[in-house]
Amino acid sequence: MRVRVDADKCQGHNRCYALAPELFDVDDYGQAVVIGDGEVPPELEEKARLAVANCPEYAISLDETKD
Amino acid sequence: MTETIHDGYGTPTGIYGPVDDWATDLDHADPGYNPRAPEIWTELREAGCPIAHSDRYGGMWAPLTAELVREVAYDTERFTSHSVVVSTSRIETPRGIGGAPPITSDPPFHGLARRLLLPPFAPKQIEPWEPEVRKLCRQRLDDMGEIVPGETVVDAAEQYAQHIPVNVIARMLGLPVEDDDRFRGFVHDALEGVNRSPEERKQGFERMEQYLDEHIERHRVEPRDDLISYLLDVELDGQKLSHEHVRGSIVLLLIAGIDTTWSAIGSSIWHLATHADDRRRLAIEPELMPTAIEELLRAYAPVTMARMVAKDNDFHGCPMKEREWVLLPFPAANRDPELFEQADEVVLDRAENRHAAFGLGIHRCLGSNLARLEVRVAVEEFIGRFSDFELAGDVRWSVGQIRGPRELPVRIL
Numbered sequence: 001m002r003v004r005v006d007a008d009k010c011q012g013h014n015r016c017y018a019l020a021p022e023l024f025d026v027d028d029y030g031q032a033v034v035i036g037d038g039e040v041p042p043e044l045e046e047k048a049r050l051a052v053a054n055c056p057e058y059a060i061s062l063d064e065t066k067d
Numbered sequence: 068m069t070e071t072i073h074d075g076y077g078t079p080t081g082i083y084g085p086v087d088d089w090a091t092d093l094d095h096a097d098p099g100y101n102p103r104a105p106e107i108w109t110e111l112r113e114a115g116c117p118i119a120h121s122d123r124y125g126g127m128w129a130p131l132t133a134e135l136v137r138e139v140a141y142d143t144e145r146f147t148s149h150s151v152v153v154s155t156s157r158i159e160t161p162r163g164i165g166g167a168p169p170i171t172s173d174p175p176f177h178g179l180a181r182r183l184l185l186p187p188f189a190p191k192q193i194e195p196w197e198p199e200v201r202k203l204c205r206q207r208l209d210d211m212g213e214i215v216p217g218e219t220v221v222d223a224a225e226q227y228a229q230h231i232p233v234n235v236i237a238r239m240l241g242l243p244v245e246d247d248d249r250f251r252g253f254v255h256d257a258l259e260g261v262n263r264s265p266e267e268r269k270q271g272f273e274r275m276e277q278y279l280d281e282h283i284e285r286h287r288v289e290p291r292d293d294l295i296s297y298l299l300d301v302e303l304d305g306q307k308l309s310h311e312h313v314r315g316s317i318v319l320l321l322i323a324g325i326d327t328t329w330s331a332i333g334s335s336i337w338h339l340a341t342h343a344d345d346r347r348r349l350a351i352e353p354e355l356m357p358t359a360i361e362e363l364l365r366a367y368a369p370v371t372m373a374r375m376v377a378k379d380n381d382f383h384g385c386p387m388k389e390r391e392w393v394l395l396p397f398p399a400a401n402r403d404p405e406l407f408e409q410a411d412e413v414v415l416d417r418a419e420n421r422h423a424a425f426g427l428g429i430h431r432c433l434g435s436n437l438a439r440l441e442v443r444v445a446v447e448e449f450i451g452r453f454s455d456f457e458l459a460g461d462v463r464w465s466v467g468q469i470r471g472p473r474e475l476p477v478r479i480l
Contacts, residue, residue, distance in 0.1 A: 011431040014190050018357065029182065030189035030436065053419035054361075056427055 001040040002063040003048050005032045009059035016060055020047035032059070082155065082262050083123050093119040093129050095153070095371060095394060096261050101464040105411060108399040118385050124153050124262075126391035128382070129399075133423070135383065136400040139374060139393055140427040145382075146374035146393055147173050148430060152258060152468060153373045153392045156265035167319035168312055170430060177429060183301050183308075184316065184433055187239075187294060193436040196235065200441055203234055204448035214479050220459045223340070223449070224333040224475035231445050232328035235437065240320060241293025242282055249278065254325045259467045279314050294320065320434070327369050328438045330471020331424075332445045334367035335360070338413060339450065340458045340477050345415055349450055359415040360443045365422035366413045368398040371468040372426060397423045398470060455480040 003023055005016070012030035016023070022044055024032050040048045040062075052060045086097045089107050094100060100107065108131050111119055119129040130136050139146050149165050150158055158166060165171020169180035186192065207227050213219075221227070233247045242250075256271030263271075283295060290296040298313045308316075339346045349359060372395040376387045387393070401422045404410045425432035432438065459478035465471050 011428060012185070012189075012435075013425060013431060014436055015361075017190060026190050028189060029185040050418060054421060056421050056423050056425075057431075058421075 001045055001048060002038040003034055003040055003051065004038055004061050004063065005034055006059045006061070007031065009057045011057050011059075013056050015054040015056070016051035019054060020044065020051045023048055024051065082264070090114065090116045090119050091121070092123070093121045093127070093394075094123050095129070095396075096259075096467045098466055101466060101470045102462075104398065104470060105402055108396070108402060109411065112403070118383065120385070124155060124392055125157070126388060127153060127394060128376075128385060128387060128391065129394040129396060131396060131399045131403075133400040133403040133406040136395055136397060136423070137427050139382075139395055140372075140423075140430070143173050143177075143429065145377055145380050145387075147377040148177070148374060149173070150375050150392075151373050152261060153394065154261040154268060155263070156268055157390065164312075165315075166311075167315040167322075169316075169433075170319050170323065171315070174429070179303055180312070180316070181429070181433070183298075183303060184320075187297065188433050188436060190436045193440055196437070197440060197444060199238075200231065200235060200444045201448060203231055204445050205452075207231070208448060208452045214453075216479055218478075220476050220478045222475055223336045223477045224329070224472045227449065228332035228336065228445065228471075228475070229329045231332060231441055232438075233325050235441065236320060236324040236434075239294050240317060241286060241291050241295045242321075250321060250325060253278075254322050257322050258326055258469050259465065261467050275318065276314060279317055283310070283313060283317070323432070324434050324437070326465065326469040326471070327432075328434075328441050330369035330465060330469050331364060331367065331438065331442045333472040333475055334369065334470075335363040335442060335446050336449055336477065337458070337462060337472050337475055338363060338367065339446075340456055340475075342413065343457075345413065346450070346455065348415060349446075350454060353447075355415060356443060356447060358417065358420075360439065360446065361420050361422065362413055362415055362417045363446075364424040364439075364442065365401045365407070365417070365420055367471070368401050368422065368424035369469050369471045370424070370426070370432070371396045371398060371470070372430070373468065394468075395426075397426055453479050 010032050016032050017026045023035055025035050027033055052062055083094055086092050086094050090111055111131055117132045121127045130139055148171055151170055160166040163173050163176050169177045172180050207230050211221050233250050234244050237244045253275040286295045286299055298316055374393045376389050376391045378389050380387050402410045425435040456477045456479050460476035462472045463474035465473050
């Protein structure tokens with residue numbers, strides 16, 4: 001599983017960084033960025049789904065296909 | 068009624084009479100609106116009226132569903148942010164820029180003006196304020212004096228909630244914290260005095276501008292490490308900001324950050340004072356706090372923004388005319404049953420919560436990180452100090468686009 005942030009949709013609500021700081025960071029402008037390549041370890045899958053479900057701008061998506 | 072900033076914050080009597088029908092005569096600044104706004108939204112939606120209208124203020128529309136609110140917020144072509152506070156007067160300020168950039172700006176200028184202000188309000192810049200906010204809350208609680216459980220009644224809005232944001236933003240800007248009464252007066256003039264005569268409104272703004280001009284000048288002579296000096300120093304396209312831009316952004320930060328957060332803190336305490344089960348749950352499950360705060364923000368979102376129709380257009384069958392107002396009731400969107408299960412109930416552990424308390428789209432509240440911090444710490448400190456409390460009398464709600472309790476008598480148990 002991978003998480004992605006759509007930079008055009010992200011408005012810096014900061015929900016993902018608050019809910020899953022292991023997966024998301026914020027830049028100097030408060031915009032969300034994924035950490036590394038966005039790969040989600042199994043123990044963080046629940047947090048990744050929460051981040052998706054709490055983004056007011058629908059800016060976060062999950063890619064669940066196996067590599 | 069002529070009010071000055073020293074007259075207190077009584078309910079303003081406007082130029083419009085009582086509302087007959089919320090669907091065709093909606094007035095968000097009618098004193099009867101805020102106390103029962105959630106019921107009004109539900110009644111209208113259930114009656115098949117997703118967009119209310121009013122001839123007041125020169126024409127005003129109010130979409131009430133999450134989807135419609137989102138559509139207006141995202142459409143900066145049809146709806147301009149030139150004026151974001153509905154009032155009887157139309158303010159003449161530069162198009163695309165407005166009087167308080169970036170909240171009153173449209174693309175492309177909006178993006179430039181906003182980018183200047185984003186860094187000081189980014190999460191990592193705001194986090195270090197937590198100990199300061201906590202200290203301030205504790206001081207306010209200490210100032211309540213001796214508390215006799217079962218007897219003492221405090222006003223959680225007036226003695227507590229209202230002091231927290233005003234203090235923090237004054238310090239961040241570099242304005243004297245002891246002028247807090249004056250700041251609340253400015254905010255009151257701007258946000259609650261919306262159906263006063265244009266002349267009275269103009270006088271209110273002039274008072275504020277005069278005060279700020281003086282402080283801007285002091286910062287020019289003697290720069291400091293604060294937001295006013297930052298605005299004086301920063302460049303946009305290689306040029307310093309105009310005086311109007313600097314002052315407009317200060318107006319924005321001062322006005323947008325005070326009543327709003329005060330309201331969110333007050334509404335949260337009001338909810339806890341009237342819901343014993345939630346109050347006890349938070350006391351024994353403190354780790355639930357961040358999720359609970361998001362839910363309280365959803366259910367009691369204080370801020371309704373506004374747009375102005377940029378050009379005549381048909382919006383879902385509504386013939387909108389240029390320069391009419393469009394309310395953006397994010398609080399109504401947050402209680403739309405299409406988007407939220409049990410939308411009218413507070414579910415403290417609601418895990419999926421795409422609420423729009425801080426708006427949607429390019430104008431997302433610049434101070435949202437600070438507001439969240441203030442609300443969470445203020446609620447934590449209040450319930451940390453008082454293990455139990457209950458509502459002890461009538462609540463007086465604000466008037467206008469910012470919804471929250473202005474008098475909130477709470478008995479400490």
